[in-house]
Amino acid sequence: MAAKRICLFFSRVSGGTAGIRGLTNYCLSCCVNTLLQTFSATWELVDLLESWDSAHVSPNGSNIALEMKKFLVAHQSERPISHTGILHCLDRNGVQLHTQHDADEVFFFILNLIQSQMDDKILVEKIRSLYKLSVQTHVQCLKCSSVQTKDSFLLSLPLHIKEDNTSLKDCLTSFFEDHELSGLNCCFCPQCEVKTPSKQGVRLLTLPPILCVQLKRYRNNDGYTRKLGYRVTFPETFDFLTTADQAFSKDFAQTNCQYSLYAVVVHSGSAGCGHYTTYVRHKASGSWYYADDSDTDEVTWSEVQKSYGGPRRPTAYMLMYRKE
Known part of the structure; x- marks a missing residue:
């Protein structure tokens, strides 16, 4: 992940259609760079952050929701942009600079920070709902055939x-697919009142x-x-x-x-x-x-x-x- 020269630009393709802007590799930031490009292409998220009234939030560089709002709104325009504010904000919150990170982990870390640092809980729920898959996990006892279910949600x-x-x-x-649970993986069956072999599966309740x-x-x-x-x-x-x-x-x-x-x-x-x-x-x-x-x-x-x-x-x- 060698650092690259600074080159923030607004690309153009034939016919005058705007392309996308690149982001410099700053302190091994390629992981965050790719996620910022992905978040920027999620215009539903950009619109929600832009609608957030953040005038009262302290601009001390520690609120990732505020830094994301400033960056993503600017990234949609033609004015010069910098993403170093987000990188330093993530560093203050535990995603260290000069370190290689896992994109999936950082993706959820950013989403969780946005939800915990925004004070508008209605917007927080709307952002969560963009990605929220509601699922039902079922466990069926293979002895008595009784079924236990639990509803939860995933963000991916x-x-x-x-x-x-x-x-x-x-x-x-x-x-x-349903998977059989046996041996050490047996589940407790309330009907049988002991751990029994069972089969477990996941089903969708809603799609995001x-x-x-x-x-x-x-x-x-x-x-x-x-x-x-x-x-x-x-x-x-x-x-x-x-x-x-x-x-x-x-x-x-x-x-x-x-x-x-x-x-x-x-x-x-x-x-x-x-x-x-x-x-x-x-x-x-x-x-x-x-x-x-x-x-x-x-x-x-x-x-x-x-x-x-x-x-x-x-x-x-x-x-x-x-x-x-």
């Missing part, structure tokens, strides 16, 4: 990938406007973390109802489950050392752009597909889909 779908070539559809199917998918490419074996670079294909658009029809609870009532991809966070390198870049889709033109810190280029969908992965290739790590 953490999908394990197989150690082989696979697809997003396969990962979703695996995530929503923004669907964040994390492809879990890391495995920990005997204290050693390794990255799985296997190929995982994913579509530009998909219908959740037909892609993972076994994923829904009987109480699921939504009819529009069509999603379009608008950002891909990409990781190159190994588990211990690497570099983050991102593909984002422009709101106005619909064109894809590739952002590698301060460098940005307009690309085609076939270029985005190179992040499927494979031996010694960059790999998609987070997928951001928007409900159509």
